[in-house]
Every structure is written in structure tokens, then in C-alpha cells.
Amino acid sequence: MSHVIELKSLTKQYDHVRAVDALTLDIREGEVFGLLGPNGAGKTTTILMMLGLVEPTDGEARILGINATREPLRVKQVVGYLPDDVGFYDDLTGLENLVLTARLNGQSDPEAEASARALLARVGLKDAADKKVGAYSRGMRQRLGLADTLIKRPKIIILDEPTLGIDPEGVREFLALIRTLSKEEGLTVLLSSHHLHQVQAVCDRVGIFVGGKLIAVGTVEELSATLFTEERFSVELAAEPLTDELIDRLRAVPGVAAVERTMDGVLIRASADVAAEVARTVVEAGSALTRLSRRAFGLDDIYHRYFEGRD
Amino acid sequence: MRRTLSVLFRKEVADHIHSWRFNILIALIALTALASMYTAAQSIRDVVPKLDTPLGDVSLFLKLFTASDGKLPTFVAFVGFLAPLLGLGMAFDAISSERNRGTLVRLLAQPLYRDDIILAKWFAALAVVGTFFLALGFFVMGLGLFLFGIPPTAEEVLRIVFFLLVTALYVAVWLSLAILFSIRFRQAATSVLAGIAVWLFFNLFYPMIVDLIAPISTQGTVDEVLRQIGWHQFLSRLSPVTLYQEATTILLSPDVRTLGPITVEQSVGAIPTPLPFGQSLLLIWPQVAGLVAMSVALFGISFTLFMRQDIRGR
Numbered sequence A: 001m002s003h004v005i006e007l008k009s010l011t012k013q014y015d016h017v018r019a020v021d022a023l024t025l026d027i028r029e030g031e032v033f034g035l036l037g038p039n040g041a042g043k044t045t046t047i048l049m050m051l052g053l054v055e056p057t058d059g060e061a062r063i064l065g066i067n068a069t070r071e072p073l074r075v076k077q078v079v080g081y082l083p084d085d086v087g088f089y090d091d092l093t094g095l096e097n098l099v100l101t102a103r104l105n106g107q108s109d110p111e112a113e114a115s116a117r118a119l120l121a122r123v124g125l126k127d128a129a130d131k132k133v134g135a136y137s138r139g140m141r142q143r144l145g146l147a148d149t150l151i152k153r154p155k156i157i158i159l160d161e162p163t164l165g166i167d168p169e170g171v172r173e174f175l176a177l178i179r180t181l182s183k184e185e186g187l188t189v190l191l192s193s194h195h196l197h198q199v200q201a202v203c204d205r206v207g208i209f210v211g212g213k214l215i216a217v218g219t220v221e222e223l224s225a226t227l228f229t230e231e232r233f234s235v236e237l238a239a240e241p242l243t244d245e246l247i248d249r250l251r252a253v254p255g256v257a258a259v260e261r262t263m264d265g266v267l268i269r270a271s272a273d274v275a276a277e278v279a280r281t282v283v284e285a286g287s288a289l290t291r292l293s294r295r296a297f298g299l300d301d302i303y304h305r306y307f308e309g310r311d
Numbered sequence B: 001m002r003r004t005l006s007v008l009f010r011k012e013v014a015d016h017i018h019s020w021r022f023n024i025l026i027a028l029i030a031l032t033a034l035a036s037m038y039t040a041a042q043s044i045r046d047v048v049p050k051l052d053t054p055l056g057d058v059s060l061f062l063k064l065f066t067a068s069d070g071k072l073p074t075f076v077a078f079v080g081f082l083a084p085l086l087g088l089g090m091a092f093d094a095i096s097s098e099r100n101r102g103t104l105v106r107l108l109a110q111p112l113y114r115d116d117i118i119l120a121k122w123f124a125a126l127a128v129v130g131t132f133f134l135a136l137g138f139f140v141m142g143l144g145l146f147l148f149g150i151p152p153t154a155e156e157v158l159r160i161v162f163f164l165l166v167t168a169l170y171v172a173v174w175l176s177l178a179i180l181f182s183i184r185f186r187q188a189a190t191s192v193l194a195g196i197a198v199w200l201f202f203n204l205f206y207p208m209i210v211d212l213i214a215p216i217s218t219q220g221t222v223d224e225v226l227r228q229i230g231w232h233q234f235l236s237r238l239s240p241v242t243l244y245q246e247a248t249t250i251l252l253s254p255d256v257r258t259l260g261p262i263t264v265e266q267s268v269g270a271i272p273t274p275l276p277f278g279q280s281l282l283l284i285w286p287q288v289a290g291l292v293a294m295s296v297a298l299f300g301i302s303f304t305l306f307m308r309q310d311i312r313g314r
Ligand SMILES: Nc1ncnc2c1ncn2[C@@H]1O[C@H](COP(=O)(O)OP(=O)(O)OP(=O)(O)O)[C@@H](O)[C@H]1O
Pocket: A014, A015, A017, A018, A019, A037, A038, A039, A040, A041, A042, A043, A044, A045, A046, A084, A194, B310, B312
């Protein structure tokens, strides 16, 4: 499979902040890639560099082989971009807003109107097409935004926090739409988010991005496998009394990698299923076992794992 | 014209025509202009029958623009005063409003050059203003035809058209300034205040400052006084207001033969005939060039600022 987006040690240094730090990343044709990271991780900066809207301090971004800094116009012809708080001309209708974008991309008037109407139907705004955007709700704007990125018939779409401000049901529909588009039209999708569940639901691959650095890339399964080789299983338990001595004993159980206190008990990470052994240890120590549960690893844990180290 | 530029241009023109702001500004100017014109026509009708020169020689139609009954300022004075406000009013939020609405990023994500955006705004505002002034000018000529019963001469029409074009050019200077402020200041209110400050400065304070740093004494040798006047004139001409006033005076008052000082010896042999149109044009050529240069310089600064600006954020 060919790479449609290639970032090579892409770096952006603002006065005091290194917003993006030597980011190297390849995104394949037709995949849905999620850039997952907390606020200020550098997601928006990365995206803007891919579009040639922010100049990298170092490194380069190639989109379909085109250098985004040197030939931004050619990149913008093939990339649809939905900014994180997209704005429209409120005094124009949804249709007119789309037609303007279409015409800026070289479509003739009739062609622009036809494709705008088709897309509005596609994103579920058929009935609102001739309403002024000023009267749209947040979710409707977001859908219009998606239509706006698609109207240039792009090969790649980049969505910066596309689900911001949409209600849960809306998010589900929105993500399903993105997924369908990607599969039906072979679109490559890059979306940024800090909602791991959403990313998990829609993305083929995920990149975890913290403090300007990409610290892990892969499918959700791959990530949990590499991350938790030592500690693939976890057990949560509550015991009465929970003494330090008991905790030391738990640490000594074979296979246990880490034991940490939580609010109402302890969390044990282990390389094997140690639930039975742990239970016996608690009872032998003379404490009462009030709760014991085994947990499976999801993106939640992966995410938390990566971020727990930061301040 | 590049295609993206013409698409944006069309959108901007439509925006202006549909906007309350533009229509209010236009109505304001049209009303004051017509009022001053009407009083001018009245006073001309009172004066003309008493003159013994043939009608054609007094440039009646030009008088419409420059005569006054003493109560209302002349048309030229009104336009000179309001034209900057029109320029500022149309563009003080040109870029900042796009930024604040979040449409700037969306525009820049399309395959267009950044300068297309400011060029389109500038051209569109100028086209709309130019059309308006030409319409106003022709309306006034029609009014004159109706009042005096004689058509304007070709020379008068030319002078009036050029006067209107110079006025559009003058508006263009203020447009460029407004666009610059709309890029520099994210808050529209700051931009308006800055624009009004510059406008007040050049209209009220600058002439005083020039008088202060380049006083013209009434005594001394001819050479000295001439030098002082030259220096005074040079300083005043750094202001677009002066340039515009000089250009319009020459265009609309053909009996004004020069902008500089004339000594008694020079004026002795001079025949008091109106200056031919071609000569007037030659005389105002530096003023026109000055106004163009100011527009271009301001536009250049806007352009550099805009190209380097971070487009992110509202
Ligand atoms: N113009 C700027 N000047 C200085 N620093 C900046 C500028 N723009 C962004 N930064 C910094 O760069 C870092 C990355 O910002 P960025 O907007 O890319 O983060 P993000 O991942 O998109 O965050 P969020 O999830 O909040 O949108 C932040 O620390 C921010 O303060």
C-alpha cells in the first residue's frame, strides 16, 4: 500500500514551545487514521503544517508526494480540511456557502450547485440547504463543515476535532458517515481528537501524540500488545484491612509487575492471570477480600498509561 | 484576473451591496452631496444673470461642485470630508471579521493565494465606490441640465469625470489604510478608532503641525520666503488630504493656474483665462501619483503583514 501522507521529522518551534518535535509518520491510502492527544499536544499545528498554512521549523510534510510548504496550492487542491472551530458566512445559506467553496476550487456555477445539493443530502442537511447558516445548530454546522471539505472532491480529508460540540447520538452518526465515506470512495481520513472512544470506534490506526512527540502508532490491538507485554492483565481488588505489609506480599506474587493503591483498593498489573494467587495471598494475610475484578485492556488504559507520566 | 480572485471579488461586491453599512454610508453621502448641490444651484441662479460674460465661459457645471451659499459647505468640501469615512467604513473589519467568524482558515484551505483575499476586498470596495461616485456625478450633471437648460461642455464633463476618479483614488488610500488596520487589529473597534484617529490627525492637526514647524514669515528676501513656502508645501503634501484638495481645486476651478506661489512680476503679464484641461491634468499629475503611491505603499505593508501572520485562532 502506498503512503499518501509522509511526515519526515517535522518540527515546529514557537518562541518557547516546541509544538511539534521531529514527527515522523506515514499514512496509507484509504485508511482512517486517528491522531489522539491531549490539549496542546500539537495536533492542530501538525495539521496546519500539512496544509502549508504554518511553516515548519524543520523537516517536511509530503502529501501525495507534494511538498506542502513549497507547493501549498497543489496540496489544497487534493486535501479537504475541517478546522476545529469551523466558521461560515452566517448571512448566506448552507448551499451558498458550499457553492462558494466549490467555485474557489474551479467548478462552474451549475456544477457547483449540483454537487453542493448532492453533498447536503449526503450529510443530512437536505431540508436546511436554503436556510441561512446563522440559523444552523452546532451539529448542523459541523455536518455542513464535512460537506465543505468534501465538495472539492478531495483524495484526503483532514478533520480537526470533528466531533467537538455534537451530542452523543450525533457523534455516532457523524463517525459512521466518515467511515462510510472512507470505505465507499477510498478517501484517506486523518482526524484528530482527544476522545479515545470515538477514535477507537472509527479509526484503522491510531497515533498517540503528547507534547509534540508521537509516542506510539498502530492499531488498538498492536498498541495494547506492545504496551502491556509485561503487564497484560490487571486485577483490581479491595481488602479490609489493606496494610502496607499486604501490599508488599502482593508484590512478591510471581508474575505481578506493579501494585498501586487506588481510591478504594489496589490495582495490580501482571504478565499472567494472577487473580487466584492474589486472592489466596489476601486471605492468608488475614484480611477480608471485599472485591476482586479482572480488567481487560482497551484504549482507555493505553491512553491513561501514556498520559499518567505527564504533569 | 485569476479565477479565484474573480470569485472572491464577486462575493465581496455582493456583500457590500447587500450590507446595511454600505447602504447607510452611501445614503449619507448622497444626501449631503445633493443638499449642497441644490444650494449651490440656487446661488448660481442668483448670480449668473448679473454677469456679463457669456454663460459658456463661467463653467456653470463646475460651479455646481464648488459654489456655496455660505450656509452649507460646497460639494467638494463635503466629499473630501466624507470620502475617507467611506473608505474606512467599508474596510475597517475586512480581514478581522473573516478571522473572527472563522471563515479565514476555511478560505485559506482552498487552493488560492493569500493575497487574493486582500486584493479581492480592495478591488471590490473600490469598484463599488467608483460606480457610486460616477453615478452621483452623472446625476448631478443631469440635474444641472435640468436647472440651467444648457448641456455641459465636453471639457466640463471630462473635468467632472476626472474629479470623480481622483475622489475614488482618494477613497482607495483610506481603503488601504482600513485593510491594514483590519489585519493588524483583531478587534474591529480598535481598527475603527485607529482609522478615525488618522483621519482626524490629517484633517485637523496635521495642517497646524506643518504651520508650526514650517512657518512662513512675511518679511525677508524673496528667496527666503520662497524657500519657506516650498518647505511648507512639501510638508503639507505628505498628507493625502492636501494632495486631494490640490488635485480637485485644479480640476474643478480652471481659473486656478498654479499651486505654487507667484510673484508680482510673474503675474503681471499673465492673461486671466481658464487653464485648458490638458494643462490642468499635467499640473495635478504629481498629486495623483502621490495618492497612488500612498495606496500602493499601504497595500504593500498590509500584504507583508498578512503573509506572515499566524492564521490560527479567533
Ligand atoms: N502562534 C503560536 N505561538 C506560540 N505558541 C503556539 C502558537 N500556536 C500554538 N502554540 C503552542 O503550540 C502547542 C501546540 O498547540 P496546538 O494548537 O497544535 O495543540 P492541539 O493539540 O491542537 O491542542 P487542542 O487539543 O487544545 O486543540 C501549544 O503549547 C500552544 O501553546
